[in-house]
Amino acid sequence: MKVLVTGATGYIGSAVTDHLAAAGHQVVALTRGAEPRPGRTWQAQVVGDTADPGSLAGAVTPDIEAVIHLAPPSGDADVDSAAVEALAAPLRGTGRPFVYTSGIWVLGATGAAQEVGEDAPTHPIDIVGYRPQIEQQVLAGTADGIRAVVVRPGIVYGRGGGIPAILVDRARQGGVPEYYGEEGVRWPTVHVDDLAELFVAAVERAEAGTVWHGVGESAVPVRDLARAAGRAAGVLAAPHTVPVEQAADVFGAPFAEALALDQSVSGAAARTALGWRPRRPGAVAELTSGSYRPVEVFGAPDGPATDVDVAAIRALVAEVEHAQQHELVDRFLSLFRREDPVWTTGHGKRLSGFEEIAAFTQKVLPGATADGTAVYDVERVLFLRPDVAAVNVRQQPVRHDGTRIADRPEGRPFYIVVKEDGAWRVGAAQNTVAVD
Template sequence: MKIFVTGATGFIGGAVVRELLTAGHRVVGLARSDAADKTLTRMGVEAHRGELADLDSLAAGARACDGVIHTAFIHDFAQYEANARTDQRALKAMADALEGTNKPLVATSGTAVLAPGRIGTEADSPAPDGLGSIRAASEVVLAAADRGVRVSIVRLPPSVHDRGDHGFVPALIDVARRTGVAAYVGDGDNRWPAVHRLDAARLFRLALEKAPPGARLHGVGEEGVPMRSIAEAIGTGLGIPARSMSADEAAAHFGWMALFVGIDNSTSSAQTRASLGWQPQQIGLLDDMQASGYFS
């Protein structure tokens, strides 16, 4: 198939592109700059100029292809609500362009949309007061399944890890390096799910090829890694102590990340594995933090 990929030059999207090409698909990547255009050309990908706010460009890219994988998101937490609205409008434009075609549209959400404190499953709808509730609004695109779009959602965990990661774990490492302390909240038993980006990329391809309309999928390789273990791995990697903090101390120590550091987001991917035959094969988060140069 000829697949339109947004975020094609990004950390996750780039891995998705390579997975698609290896499987024999052709890829058209959204490019918002000359630099992105050149990067896509080097990857063997056709560039389609546009950006997430350019709805006409997104619709044209979707119509010209046999399917869409949407991994792009504007990761500016100072403008998080505005960026989430941009994401919703982008998804609506592409879903509208595919209406009645039964073509696949694979969108991206996060496991943080689920209610905390218990193991979340694919059957769970987003929690209205969940930490990721702003981003969860993008999951309304699943309603396009009733309009002839084979739409599915891949929920990704807080840590999608591999060399080149610039997400939450590197941010935690930066705080620890700056403060001299690798911290966790309370007893640190709260858990983060995690997945290697190559495993996540394979799930996006399988969703494109096989997911039924309206499917919620969990790109989770590890159901829950205790935050204390993550902090201890950071402490070992940097040669600094790991220690507990109260919630109030953590708010000052971590800033905007404090809520994420304290969340208990254990998440199952059992239904995803059973329905698509997806089996994560890469190393886990704690081992990858040592293997992929997180501390160099």
């Protein structure tokens, strides 16, 4: 399909255009300026400004087979309504899809209700006050022969961006992770690449007049997100909550209210009816060991194939951490290569071969975390060959609540990891205590 996308240069729009192109669609990006944007996954660019609906006349040419409207609201209901009218009108009577991006904040606080679905009434908070009206305007296009669809994303994360990146920046600036409002606030979340796949599914097969929640995890405690954001910022401290009034001084009252909103929202309908399969790591895992904490990579070309390998190596090290923290002997051992692995411990004890490593692990891991554990962060990956990499890890001692134990030294694990049968495993490992 030839798809016109507004907001194509944005956070969600960039992922949506990537996934549309990967699915074989042709993207026409509507941008505010005419300057070319090299490296983008679109075929053509048209100029238009959704805050100036008159500029949109002619953007939806007869060859456009679908529109995805991702540009944000202007703050003026009449302007946004006129923009929707300008973009949707040319599709009348064609049965072609018009996908409007709203958001789960239109539902308001969901309170005790668990996993609220698309049939729930809207109770918009101030920041999205008139958005339900725009949703209704879009859906009314069904009667005029438009395949009108609304997607309401949760809090979007991944690719190092979105609102979670604000948590990371705040933790870095303030030296302590923070979140907003009540202690138990939860956010429904979605990975930006999973969400982009939902947009592709919506354009390809959502029925006219339907609303979809783009939600991968229905209710993630924001305290956990803040702790993980602290980890991404290199701040191993207990998160603290900031009262909404105080957050309003930083973010403005409407956004502060949104950040403090407690919601539990279901994304099940899209899975069932559209076959949507969110499959990226969850928001906490992504913050802890994914795109929010860049890794230095050497010896491999920039590109998606290297990204996949680096992500898999980071996932392997995250597994090492998990197995250590939970004293999971078998899981820990499964991360080693079977054939002749070697491990030199932080105290210089050399273990040669799988059997020696297994015997040692069985002896020392149970009970090892009684007075604390450690976090493991990948800092540098050197590809020696496409299937062999040297990995520098930073190991920091922490209490069970994730806060740093200040008087214990860090470790500097060094792993040689090997890719066999598509899976990365540890072939050789050495740990060294870091003494200043």
